Amino acid sequence: MTDTSPKNTETRIVPDRLDSPLKAALYSWPSLLLLVAIGIFILNSFASPYFLSPWALSDATFNFTEKAVIALAMALLIISGEIDISVSGIIAISSTMMGVALQFGADTPTLVAVGMLTGLVCGGFNGILVTGLGLPSIVVTIGTMSLFRGISFIILGDQVYKGYPSSFAFFGQGYVYWVISFEFVLFLALAGLYYVLLHKTTFGRRIFAIGNNPIAAQFSGVRVNRIKFMLFCLTGIMAGIAAVLLTSRLGSTRPSIARGWELEVITMVVLGGVNILGGSGSIQGVVIAAFIMGLVTFGLGLLNVPGIVMSIIIGALLIGVIALPTLLNMARNRMQK
Amino acid sequence: MKNLLKSRELWLGLGIIAIIFGVTFRAPSFATFGNLADIFNNTSMLIILALGQMVVILTRSIDLSMASNLALSGMIVALINAAYPEFPIPLLMIIATLCGLVMGALNGILVWKLNIPAIVVTLGTLTIFRGTIFLIAGGQWVNASELSDTFIQMTRHHALGLPLLSWFAIFIAMVFFIFMTRSAMGRNLYAIGVNPTASIYAGIDVGKVKFISFCMSGLVSGFCGFLWVSRYVIGSVEVANGYELTIIAACVIGGISIAGGVGSVVGTILGALFLGIINSALPVINISPFWQMAISGGAIILAVILNARGARSKGRLILRQKEADS
Numbered sequence: 001m002t003d004t005s006p007k008n009t010e011t012r013i014v015p016d017r018l019d020s021p022l023k024a025a026l027y028s029w030p031s032l033l034l035l036v037a038i039g040i041f042i043l044n045s046f047a048s049p050y051f052l053s054p055w056a057l058s059d060a061t062f063n064f065t066e067k068a069v070i071a072l073a074m075a076l077l078i079i080s081g082e083i084d085i086s087v088s089g090i091i092a093i094s095s096t097m098m099g100v101a102l103q104f105g106a107d108t109p110t111l112v113a114v115g116m117l118t119g120l121v122c123g124g125f126n127g128i129l130v131t132g133l134g135l136p137s138i139v140v141t142i143g144t145m146s147l148f149r150g151i152s153f154i155i156l157g158d159q160v161y162k163g164y165p166s167s168f169a170f171f172g173q174g175y176v177y178w179v180i181s182f183e184f185v186l187f188l189a190l191a192g193l194y195y196v197l198l199h200k201t202t203f204g205r206r207i208f209a210i211g212n213n214p215i216a217a218q219f220s221g222v223r224v225n226r227i228k229f230m231l232f233c234l235t236g237i238m239a240g241i242a243a244v245l246l247t248s249r250l251g252s253t254r255p256s257i258a259r260g261w262e263l264e265v266i267t268m269v270v271l272g273g274v275n276i277l278g279g280s281g282s283i284q285g286v287v288i289a290a291f292i293m294g295l296v297t298f299g300l301g302l303l304n305v306p307g308i309v310m311s312i313i314i315g316a317l318l319i320g321v322i323a324l325p326t327l328l329n330m331a332r333n334r335m336q337k
Numbered sequence: 338m339k340n341l342l343k344s345r346e347l348w349l350g351l352g353i354i355a356i357i358f359g360v361t362f363r364a365p366s367f368a369t370f371g372n373l374a375d376i377f378n379n380t381s382m383l384i385i386l387a388l389g390q391m392v393v394i395l396t397r398s399i400d401l402s403m404a405s406n407l408a409l410s411g412m413i414v415a416l417i418n419a420a421y422p423e424f425p426i427p428l429l430m431i432i433a434t435l436c437g438l439v440m441g442a443l444n445g446i447l448v449w450k451l452n453i454p455a456i457v458v459t460l461g462t463l464t465i466f467r468g469t470i471f472l473i474a475g476g477q478w479v480n481a482s483e484l485s486d487t488f489i490q491m492t493r494h495h496a497l498g499l500p501l502l503s504w505f506a507i508f509i510a511m512v513f514f515i516f517m518t519r520s521a522m523g524r525n526l527y528a529i530g531v532n533p534t535a536s537i538y539a540g541i542d543v544g545k546v547k548f549i550s551f552c553m554s555g556l557v558s559g560f561c562g563f564l565w566v567s568r569y570v571i572g573s574v575e576v577a578n579g580y581e582l583t584i585i586a587a588c589v590i591g592g593i594s595i596a597g598g599v600g601s602v603v604g605t606i607l608g609a610l611f612l613g614i615i616n617s618a619l620p621v622i623n624i625s626p627f628w629q630m631a632i633s634g635g636a637i638i639l640a641v642i643l644n645a646r647g648a649r650s651k652g653r654l655i656l657r658q659k660e661a662d663s
Contacts, residue, residue, distance in 0.1 A: 085582075135641050138399075138456075139595045142582055143637030150631025157627045255627075260579065263401075263460055276454045306476065308574060312468030319461035323451045 029273035030284040037292045044299035058179035064294035065187040066242045071268040072194040073238040075286045077231045078269055079211045081278030085141040087239040088261040089148030094118040094243035096152035099161025099253040108167045116240040123236015127229035152255040161253040172249025183245055195283040211278030267318050345592045349607045353614055360618045367621055380613030381506035382561045387587040387609045388513045389557035392550045395530045397597030398455035403558045404580035405466035410436040410562030412470045415479040415572030422485040433563035441555015445548035470574050479572035492567040514602045530598025587612055590640040
């Protein structure tokens with residue numbers, strides 16, 4: 001009872017042999033998530049006879065691919081210790097700009113370019129405010145979220161842009177082969193790209209370094225601000241791509257498009273095991289988390305559970321999976337005493 | 338430092354007065370007492386909520402679940418009122434406030450005992466609370482015809498020239514002012530935000546104080562849930578959807594640093610009033626209400642830039658609070 005600093009006196013056993021890489025991979029966060037995903041998949045296939053049909057599963061992917069595309073870049077941004085709340089605003093303004101371009105008679109490639117470019121400009125704007133002026137990203141992007149969506153309200157008011165060319169519909173509605181949609185293929189390709197970028201390049205290592213200790217990274221010769229700026233731009237482009245996909249799928253643009261997505265995207269990233277405080281996380285985790293959210297939403301949808309109730313489950317899942325390691329630790333400590 | 342703070346609030350106050358003058362130039366009826374009292378009344382709930390959020394932000398946390406908490410507490414009392422119209426209104430007020438308190442305490446426990454970052458906890462409870470509204474109401478609305486007349490008239494009673502709703506805001510603002518400037522707990526909230534590690538050595542239980550701050554934000558959210566139902570005569574899943582970011586915006590415009598430890602009750606009230614004035618001024622000077630969102634977005638960015646200039650030396654990463662939790 002007199003010992004007031006238990007943390008310092010705690011003994012730690014150093015193992016003679018480090019865990020093999022295989023064992024480490026089995027105990028990792030993505031494997032745990034994968035188990036959850038498989039569990040949900042099995043439960044779903046028992047719960048509804050329609051679940052296992054290829055077309056139904058293909059439909060299910062549309063629920064989450066657009067959000068997951070943004071989540072890939074958001075994961076990098078959060079690992080570096082920043083955050084972007086404005087992604088749904090960027091989708092709104094990108095979609096609106098595509099609508100404006102359409103009024104000037106733009107063809108499909110131009111529309112896609114306009115969407116992605118708008119995303120890039122918006123992301124760059126966030127990046128300049130955060131890195132150039134040294135402002136906290138969470139408030140800056142709450143501000144730009146209103147600003148971006150606000151601009152699309154100014155341009156559109158209560159109007160709708162529609163009449164996108166039929167070739168434009170391919171991005172959100174087209175199928176590459178049988179039931180494999182273009183959106184899904186694009187998502188998988190981007191996921192592969194981001195995996196290599198984060199886990200196999202020096203750029204990726206620098207992101208982790210910045211997230212763990214930006215000052216140490218700075219003194220080690222990492223250009224912290226430049227990399228953060230690039231990550232904001234990247235998140236902007238991804239939001240632009242999501243805007244292209246979503247606009248193409250819906251075939252119209254309203255200023256209220258994709259409202260509330262920012263929180264879902266962040267939920268996906270955090271569920272995927274990315275530390276919200278920065279410094280750790282993996283693309284595999286984020287991809288599996290995206291599948292989990294898609295499967296839960298779709299499976300419950302087949303059981304006629306309304307969307308809002310699914311959000312309870314997603315919310316509980318988010319808190320649950322993050323609390324789990326801490327709870328296990330507490331239980332283990334109690335057992336040892 | 339004190340002078341700097343003062344000047345920041347003075348600045349914001351002058352800005353608000355300038356807007357009022359500018360608008361009155363175009364529409365002379367804008368600056369009448371009746372109209373300004375109306376604007377204040379419309380902003381009352383935002384003021385109360387922003388004060389609750391301020392307490393949380395001061396401790397380097399954030400509460401994204403306030404609007405959902407408000408909607409759920411409101412729905413609970415709306416359902417009680419619809420089922421038992423004779424149920425005394427003051428009791429309803431207490432029930433709503435307690436519901437809010439319980440939800441706030443849940444956030445606080447998760448942050449305190451499980452060390453989960455506040456932004457993650459409240460992101461989760463935001464969706465959980467809103468989903469629960471749908472469950473308890475079975476997807477239905479509670480509309481004007483189902484609510485009792487005494488409940489609806491509750492916020493509309495006039496006393497000394499102002500509606501009761503305004504008096505609630507004034508009363509709560511005074512309580513917060515005294516609490517923040519004259520109580521030890523108020524000082525602790527600032528201390529934790531400025532330097533959590535030093536606070537631990539000074540004998541402050543950081544986790545517990547954070548827990549209390551979440552209880553406070555939950556409490557005011559629940560109370561505002563009661564007011565919201567009475568004021569807008571509706572209980573539904575969509576109540577105050579997305580309002581959590583408006584509340585944070587009011588705080589930021591009011592000069593509260595998201596990095597914790599900086600901010601004042603007066604600033605927060607002015608921040609909320611600034612948003613309220615802008616919202617009601619736009620239609621008067623014939624600007625389409627569609628401009629509202631972009632303007633408040635611009636105001637937030639401008640406010641953050643000004644805040645940062647005031648406290649440049651202590652810029653720090655907002656999401657990083659590892660040392661605070663250890």
